[in-house]
Amino acid sequence: KAGVTQTPRYLIKTRGQQVTLSCSPISGHRSVSWYQQTPGQGLQFLFEYFSETQRNKGNFPGRFSGRQFSNSRSEMNVSTLELGDSALYLCASSLEGQGYGHEQFFGPGTRLTVL
Amino acid sequence: DQQVKQNSPSLSVQEGRISILNCDYTNSMFDYFLWYKKYPAEGPTFLISISSIKDKNEDGRFTVFLNKSAKHLSLHIVPSQPGDSAVYFCAARTTSGTYKYIFGTGTRLKVLA
Numbered sequence: 001k002a003g004v005t006q007t008p009r010y011l012i013k014t015r016g017q018q019v020t021l022s023c024s025p026i027s028g029h030r031s032v033s034w035y036q037q038t039p040g041q042g043l044q045f046l047f048e049y050f051s052e053t054q055r056n057k058g059n060f061p062g063r064f065s066g067r068q069f070s071n072s073r074s075e076m077n078v079s080t081l082e083l084g085d086s087a088l089y090l091c092a093s094s095l096e097g098q099g100y101g102h103e104q105f106f107g108p109g110t111r112l113t114v115l
Numbered sequence: 116d117q118q119v120k121q122n123s124p125s126l127s128v129q130e131g132r133i134s135i136l137n138c139d140y141t142n143s144m145f146d147y148f149l150w151y152k153k154y155p156a157e158g159p160t161f162l163i164s165i166s167s168i169k170d171k172n173e174d175g176r177f178t179v180f181l182n183k184s185a186k187h188l189s190l191h192i193v194p195s196q197p198g199d200s201a202v203y204f205c206a207a208r209t210t211s212g213t214y215k216y217i218f219g220t221g222t223r224l225k226v227l228a
Contacts (some may be wrong), residue, residue, distance in 0.1 A: 004158065008117070035218070042121075042204060043218035083217045090158055104216070106151075106158030 001113075002027065002103075004093050004107035012113045018079040021110045025072050025093030032074040033104065034066060037088040045084050046089075050096075086114045118142045119207050122218035129227050134192040136222050138205035141186065145217075147205035150179060150190045153202045153221070162203075165191070195226045 005024045013019050025032050033056075034046040045058035048070035066076040072093075078085055088111050092104035120139045128134045136150075148166045151159035165172040165179045165188075172179050178191045188207075192199055202221045209215055 029137045033216075040220060042220035043206075045215050045217070048215065054133075056215050058215070094160070103149075103164075106157050106160065108156060 002069075004091060004105050005093050006089075006107035006110050008061045008110060009108065010113075012115060013081050014115050015081055015083060017081050018077065019112060020075050020077045021079060021089055021091075021112075023074045023076075023091030023093075023107060025074070025091075026105055029093035029095055029105070030072055031094045031096060032068055032072065033090065033094075034074070034076050035090040037090055037109070038086075043090065044082045046076065055066075081114045083114050086112060118209075119150060119217045119219040121203075121222050123204060123222050125219070125223040125225070127225045127227060128195045130197055131194045134190075134199065134224055134226065136192075136203050136205075136224065137191040138188040138190075138219050139174075139186060139205050139216070140188065142207070142209060142217075143186075144209055144211040145212045147208040148179070148181060148188050149206045149208075149216075150177075151204045151218075152199075152208060153204065159204055174189045185186075195224075197226050197228050200224060200226045 007022045026098045033048040035043040048056040052068045063079045068074045088109045090109045092106045094104045149164040150162040152162050153159040163177045180189045202223050204221045206216045206218045
């Protein structure tokens, strides 16, 4: 079974631009969660999508948004990029979501650098 | 407000010895605790978990201990192997409101051959 895939793997943007990251979950998984990893902050939860609906949200500004498609693939968008948005963005998929099964499978991440 | 804390950013251990990674939490509403391992350029992979109703869970070389009164979680790796060198994250699942996972900041383990 193929794992979680994320594209692109690396991205360089400048301040003020917007960016879209993509995540394809494991086949059959309906929940996709997004995390931001920065040095010293660990993994910070952004949001979780399940069956095309945002089910849960972390404490990030409205510049961070996401969506999920009918095939469970998910995208996250960051608008008006700031230097502090430079991070590794991780996507994790699970069968039913964070409340039902505790194991999430993570993708390799997208490394975003904002100049 | 960091509800899950890993106070040691790094740890070095000799091959064959025990590695002990620690995690402290502040929220009594956590019902499940997990450890993930992360290699460079890869996403975290699930290692072991423990329910809040237990105090120990073992899986091969890995054992997780939970001390609820101290709000402390630890991961023991015995014996440590060079391939265990990675960043280890502890995570806790909150039951207040909707479920979500709170991760610690990670501890980089280096096992010396």
